[in-house]
Amino acid sequence: MRVRILQVNKFLYRRGGAESYMLGLAERQRDRGDTVEFFGMDHPDNEPAQSLQGTFPPHVELEPAPRGAQRLTSAARMIWSLAGQRGMAAALRELRPDMVHCHNIYHQLSPSILLPVHRAGIPCVMTLHDYKLACPNYQLLDHGSICEACVGGGTWHATARRCKDGSLTASALLSLESGVHRLARAYDKVDLFISPSHFLADVMRRAGVADDRLRVVPNYADLQQFQPAPVGGTELLFVGRLSHEKGVDVLVDAVGMMPEGTRLSIAGDGPQRAALAQRADRVAPGRVTFHGRVDGGRVRELLASAAVSVVPSRWHENQPMTILESFAMSVPVVVTNLGGMPELVRDGAEGLVVPPDDATALAGALSRLLEDPEKRRLMGEQARARVVAEFGIDRHLARIDEVYAEATARVRARRAVGGRR
Structure with missing residues (x-):
């Protein structure tokens, strides 16, 4: 049975590995007959012909960090984006998806977009491409060195160590953002998390992120597009x-x-x-x-x-x-x-x-x-x-379908008892 899938990421162009993964997955889902649309930030580099573009929250540039009054506006949006929440609600009404698949939604979209998905009773899964839910600075790095201070401790470590570019202000903002989201349990509205590696899954478990909702699904290579190269490259x-x-x-x-x-x-x-x-x-x-x-x-x-x-x-x-x-x-x-x-x-x-x-x-x-x-x-x-x-794409799709099915079953069970997480 073919389904309607909303793929969600703050950037909708090939900026890095997360975007390449999402766009490639969506292409193969469409190839087999699924309806797939995207929701993200209204960015000038987004791939063209986005049918839901009218629902996207406006573009905001956070690198380099904005200054003055714009910094306060951007900080508020990182913690809870009302534009993202309203836009997601509109996108859900327009597409009526069977599944919402989130990727990197931090900062420009924020977990505010998860609220209308949860209220609509639509299953939601999220692929973890980095360590943001365990580390305010995404990367388990402190001034270029490996650091796991926030994994088992409070997000205030990011401020104390000034781990965002050595800036007290930027580091404090990341600490506040992650601390508020942890306190509010903002990501509890995700039904299942997908971790591509066992290493990342272990970090998330040690950070107390959804042990019972973590599923390890390795990434893929499209074997039709990537064929063996002639030996002899230099x-x-x-x-x-x-x-x-x-x-x-x-x-x-x-x-x-x-x-x-x-x-x-x-x-x-x-x-x-x-x-x-x-x-x-x-x-x-x-x-x-x-x-x-x-x-x-x-x-x-x-x-x-x-x-x-x-x-x-x-x-x-x-x-x-x-x-x-x-x-x-x-x-x-x-x-x-x-x-x-x-x-x-x-x-x-x-x-x-x-x-x-x-x-x-x-x-x-x-x-x-x-x-x-x-x-x-x-x-x-x-x-x-x-x-x-x-790591073939067909095997990967089958694994993703299993996660989708489990997330759907969890939502149906929640509806049956009339409860909410």
């Missing part, structure tokens, strides 16, 4: 957002330590692009190419010419789509030993695992693979076999 490839936590500066430094013929392609955009370009000119002149934000087709082209895909993050990545897409194209991957990445890349099998923030170790691992085409070929074959066996 370049290193990074795909992702160009921000501090991604560790691209370490990768650029590693390339600078490697032989002159080593080339790196970087696909993505973000706040550190200019600084990274300057760094590349200094430590690896002429050997790093910045492609900017690219679409899925261009990502596949870049993977087809890649010898190794690299995810050098210094934060606990959840389950990056780029790893699975690299696997699907038989490209081995080098990652750091953080978050959910070691669940995917087994050291010496589908790629190599190195410590974070260690350009020397990263350069050594990349050099070993570039110097050994046969090892790369065998790792690529193992990666492709693994993704076929465990």
